[in-house]
Amino acid sequence: MAKKRTIAGNWKMHGSKAHLKEFVTFMANNSALLHEQVDTILCPPFPYLDAAATLFKDVKGLKLGAQDVSAHQEGAFTGQVAASMLSEVGCQYVIVGHSERRQFNHENDELVAAKFIAAKAAGLTPILCVGETKEQRMSELTNSVVIGQLQALLAHGVAVFDNAMIAYEPIWAIGTGLTATPEQAQAVHRLLRETLAEYDATLAKSMPILYGGSVKATNAKGLFAMPDIDGALVGGASLSATEFLEIANAAI
Numbered sequence: 488m489a490k491k492r493t494i495a496g497n498w499k500m501h502g503s504k505a506h507l508k509e510f511v512t513f514m515a516n517n518s519a520l521l522h523e524q525v526d527t528i529l530c531p532p533f534p535y536l537d538a539a540a541t542l543f544k545d546v547k548g549l550k551l552g553a554q555d556v557s558a559h560q561e562g563a564f565t566g567q568v569a570a571s572m573l574s575e576v577g578c579q580y581v582i583v584g585h586s587e588r589r590q591f592n593h594e595n596d597e598l599v600a601a602k603f604i605a606a607k608a609a610g611l612t613p614i615l616c617v618g619e620t621k622e623q624r625m626s627e628l629t630n631s632v633v634i635g636q637l638q639a640l641l642a643h644g645v646a647v648f649d650n651a652m653i654a655y656e657p658i659w660a661i662g663t664g665l666t667a668t669p670e671q672a673q674a675v676h677r678l679l680r681e682t683l684a685e686y687d688a689t690l691a692k693s694m695p696i697l698y699g700g701s702v703k704a705t706n707a708k709g710l711f712a713m714p715d716i717d718g719a720l721v722g723g724a725s726l727s728a729t730e731f732l733e734i735a736n737a738a739i
């Protein structure tokens with residue numbers, strides 16, 4: 488059987504309750520178009536997660552994720568949200584190490600690893616984001632940067648990657664309209680898979696590795712044609728339900 492594809496939408500700090508309702512109504516009305524080989528995940532901002540979990544009950548195949556999680560289980564951490572809380576409101580997935588959090592919230596590899604492990608402990612599937620800046624790519628540092636980000640987790644043992652996902656998101660392609668070519672993305676996805684295979688070949692083969700960076704309905708098919716691209720993490724384009732559905736259908 489063909490490997491499942493995953494299309495995850497990251498709304499970042501966009502949207503509203505009304506937008507969420509409209510999005511889910513569209514998905515519910517078109518759920519017949521959602522292919523069972525494609526998992527769709529939506530990660531709206533924290534305040535909408537609870538409402539989203541209720542609304543998602545009407546849509547077969549649409550799953551809920553969060554955009555970040557605390558590394559701590561509970562305590563005096565004002566503004567942070569524990570993995571158990573995400574799980575309690577119906578989240579199954581959480582994005583960790585998104586480049587915007589690494590950049591604006593100064594999250595380093597160590598903190599990202601702690602968040603990833605906290606998510607796993609609460610039964611969530613973490614989506615680990617890795618990716619290089621434009622300067623790093625131009626200095627031919629792409630491979631060492633993404634492998635370094637992966638190694639920060641591998642240092643905890645390859646088993647942490649059971650029931651997890653990786654998203655390769657070149658920073659220069661996020662929200663810029665620039666997309667890595669399918670070949671550029673494939674080369675990094677292959678490298679990530681080969682690195683995992685050095686530790687566990689079976690796990691490496693089944694590991695979902697998503698691509699993120701200005702994915703749209705118009706460029707999705709070319710990316711999904713690559714053997715090591717298992718889906719997409721979609722930012723801006725996921726705010727439109729029609730576009731999101733088109734991207735999901737391009738994955739079949």
Ligand code: PEP
Pocket residue numbers: 497499656660661662663664699700701702720721722723724
């Ligand atoms: C993202 O936020 O993860 C992302 C890939 O954004 P965009 O699709 O807008 O580039």
